[in-house]
Amino acid sequence: MLVAIVAVILVVSGPVTDALGSALGLGEAVRDAWDVAKWPLLAVVVILAVGLLYYATPNVRQPRFRWISFGALLAIVLLVIVSAGFALYVANFSNYDRTYGSLAGIVVFLLWLWLSNTALLLGAEFNAELERVRQLQAGVRAEERLHLPRRSTSALERAEERDREGLELGRRIREAHERQPGGEE
Template sequence: MFILKSTLREFTTDGCLDLAASLTYRMVLAIFPALIALVSLLSLFGQSGTTVTAVLDEAQGTVPAETWDTVQPALESILTAPAPGVGLIIGLLIALWSASSYVKAFGRAMNVIYEVPEGRGGIKLNVQMYLLTALLLVLLTVALMVFVLSGPVAQAVGSAIGLGIVAMTVWNIAQWFLLGFVVIFAVALLYYATPNVQQPKFRWISIGALVAIVVAVLASAGFFFYVSNFGNYNATYGALAGVIILLLWLYIINAILLFGAEIDSEIERARELQAGISAEEDLQLPARDTKASDKKAKKQREHLERARNLRRSAGHNRHGAVADHRELSG
């Protein structure tokens, strides 16, 4: 009960709903660069065309019609564009740089949740976030490859390589476990690598991550069901209905991810309190790096000292002016 109440309080105090809105903005900006990078990765294996077509076919039946009508032209334009030839690596790096904006923003939100300033220097932080973004894109590539190998695609592949019905049935079940593993690993990486705190250990699945994943799946299913059957966004937003629905869904997902992170943070606080550690106000997890935060704190102290000197000099000048006025009056 303490952890639940503390999580709800900190979720509000940390402004996680506002942070989720910021993450949604960053995610929208990062989606298309990430897709470009994804197509570039798939093109290395000669799979961009068939994989993208299969993903678009599957996605059409799962998302609301308004959203699909809005994003389909942009998706087809980006995903079906031929991958760059000589400039493949350059294009991939540029797309990776753009897509990393969400990961960096998620790290800043995690620092707020864990009550720690960012202490990693600009070069170190960017390298870590770029590597993490690249790893997440690789995981997304694997997830897409697993996702498209289902239904008619899986049957066609199975017939081509001589797999029987039993083997295809096993694969159709196993693929969901593989997709679940990819999602769990991706969330675990976000929770572990983005904040400037040294976690006690890397956990494949934490309580907060488990809650976030389960709630995100249920919330997505409920939201899409509501939009498809009861929501009438076209009447309110007109041509922008699809965009609004997409933004609302991404906002819900980001808010849930931050709530899961708050759960892990408050569980850690409870553990520290039970161990006799003073964690009522701040968690006592060590920072990954303090170089940048120490430098920033030093500059802040120097600025405050200059401000104090300015105030003191102003007071000294004022007292001197008063004394001179008294001498002239006398």
């Protein structure tokens, strides 16, 4: 939902705000106000989205919700830099349309999505390493892994059960093969 809000904020401009200003009898004042107000609004929505992403997606209980963390700040700055650099590259140096034809837009979008996800993952890793340093400074043995309580272990327990069942099935197949004449080599 937040991504849709960001898309609307970016798309609503020029003719849309002019039409809204005309309908309200305010003329170009609406467009000028929107041109100024959309950037802080966009920043707040992006900060909220990244904060929620970093809070909700790991399967650990976070101590508290942080609107902005150092990793989120790093990710947002990288997102801006990567998006601007990639837009410059696509506009001036690439030939995706010659290579991919009508599918060029999809290829460019997927490449941008990959770059954006890489920036978000780097921010999440940065947050995890900061948490590791906090734990190490607190005397927690976090050299190999972080020690945070999990939200849910049911998926892990199901995966372990499937692994045990697979191992048991493999053992039975091997034993049945060993008992057959000519089964051992």
